[in-house]
Amino acid sequence: MVTIVSSKAFMTMHKPWYEHPENPGRIATVVNAVEKVGYDVQWEEYVRDQDEGLKIAEKIHVRGYIDYLKRTKNKTPCELDPDTYFVDDTLELALFALNLSYEASIHARRSNDIYLVLLRPPGHHAGRAGKAMGAPTQGFCILNNAAAATISFLEQGYRRIAVLDVDVHCGNGTEEIFYERNDVLNIDIHRDPADFYPFTCFPEQIGKGRGEGYAVNLLLPPRAGDDIFLKFIEIVETIATSYNPEALVVSLGLDGYLGDGLSDTRLTSASYHSVGSLIKKLGLPTVILLEGGYSRGLEYGVDAFLDGISGRRIRFKRKTTTPVLLLKEYLGTARDIIRRIGWLEK
Numbered sequence: 001m002v003t004i005v006s007s008k009a010f011m012t013m014h015k016p017w018y019e020h021p022e023n024p025g026r027i028a029t030v031v032n033a034v035e036k037v038g039y040d041v042q043w044e045e046y047v048r049d050q051d052e053g054l055k056i057a058e059k060i061h062v063r064g065y066i067d068y069l070k071r072t073k074n075k076t077p078c079e080l081d082p083d084t085y086f087v088d089d090t091l092e093l094a095l096f097a098l099n100l101s102y103e104a105s106i107h108a109r110r111s112n113d114i115y116l117v118l119l120r121p122p123g124h125h126a127g128r129a130g131k132a133m134g135a136p137t138q139g140f141c142i143l144n145n146a147a148a149a150t151i152s153f154l155e156q157g158y159r160r161i162a163v164l165d166v167d168v169h170c171g172n173g174t175e176e177i178f179y180e181r182n183d184v185l186n187i188d189i190h191r192d193p194a195d196f197y198p199f200t201c202f203p204e205q206i207g208k209g210r211g212e213g214y215a216v217n218l219l220l221p222p223r224a225g226d227d228i229f230l231k232f233i234e235i236v237e238t239i240a241t242s243y244n245p246e247a248l249v250v251s252l253g254l255d256g257y258l259g260d261g262l263s264d265t266r267l268t269s270a271s272y273h274s275v276g277s278l279i280k281k282l283g284l285p286t287v288i289l290l291e292g293g294y295s296r297g298l299e300y301g302v303d304a305f306l307d308g309i310s311g312r313r314i315r316f317k318r319k320t321t322t323p324v325l326l327l328k329e330y331l332g333t334a335r336d337i338i339r340r341i342g343w344l345e346k
């Protein structure tokens with residue numbers, strides 16, 4: 001079973017004053033897609049409870065950054081950076097999203113079930129102090145929702161949390177926040193950042209100190225197809241099973257979908273179905289948070305993902321393929337990195 005949660009606030013608040021891919025229309029698109037395949041959405045009432053949200057934010061972000069966001073409210077509308085707009089109700093909505101993410105982990109633990117929260121603004125690029133791991137911008141993100149869900153699980157007594165980020169851009173904020181911890185295994189499948197936002201999170205970045213071996217970056221080459229993504233999901237299953245996590249947080253970005261708009265990757269329904277299937281197979285208390293996804297991914301990606309989660313088997317007529325030399329090279333790199341993970345049973 002999967003419980004799907006959203007709020008009408010995500011469809012009206014934090015609205016850009018110019019054309020921008022991250023806008024309230026995204027939630028209407030993804031909700032339509034979800035309802036079309038027969039799922040109900042549980043609507044959360046928007047509550048302007050800044051204190052709760054701020055308490056959670058302080059567990060994730062440095063005080064200086066939170067103060068900066070509060071001050072920025074007086075200068076709206078403005079941009080935090082060339083990617084990330086900020087309007088008068090941006091902070092309110094980001095705090096509400098953070099709160100929902102935190103609460104979702106409480107519900108997931110109680111019901112031992114899966115929660116999918118369709119929210120915005122996305123969060124996975126937001127690091128402790130905003131920009132993370134040398135990225136040039138915050139990539140539409142204000143506060144880190146995946147970190148809130150993860151910290152919530154830890155506070156409830158879980159000692160091993162797996163985070164899986166399948167957004168086509170690396171979740172560099174999440175990676176930075178947990179980079180030195182071994183109670184959070186962070187696995188991130190993303191387009192090679194050599195020439196792609198956020199230009200950080202390479203395979204050799206494997207965590208630090210106690211966290212060494214607990215950050216895993218699996219790189220998709222340019223024009224990556226379903227074939228390599230499906231291989232990576234097999235690798236993720238092996239790593240996750242070996243880690244034996246007690247709970248799972250998924251950053252569900254749907255922007256790797258063929259033609260979604262921001263990426264040259266060519267993933268289709270087969271890839272997103274495999275993510276859903278893996279979540280079902282792991283059978284853990286799980287919180288899934290929407291990250292990116294701007295057009296086709298929101299429609300067709302989420303549909304296939306839900307089929308996977310519900311155990312509906314689908315034979316995909318069409319799976320996209322990766323240019324053959326790139327497939328070999330990038331699979332080789334991934335396997336080299338896996339060999340370097342000290343704690344992994346091989």
Ligand SMILES: [Zn+2]
Pocket residue numbers: 167168169253255291292293
């Ligand atoms: Zn993205």
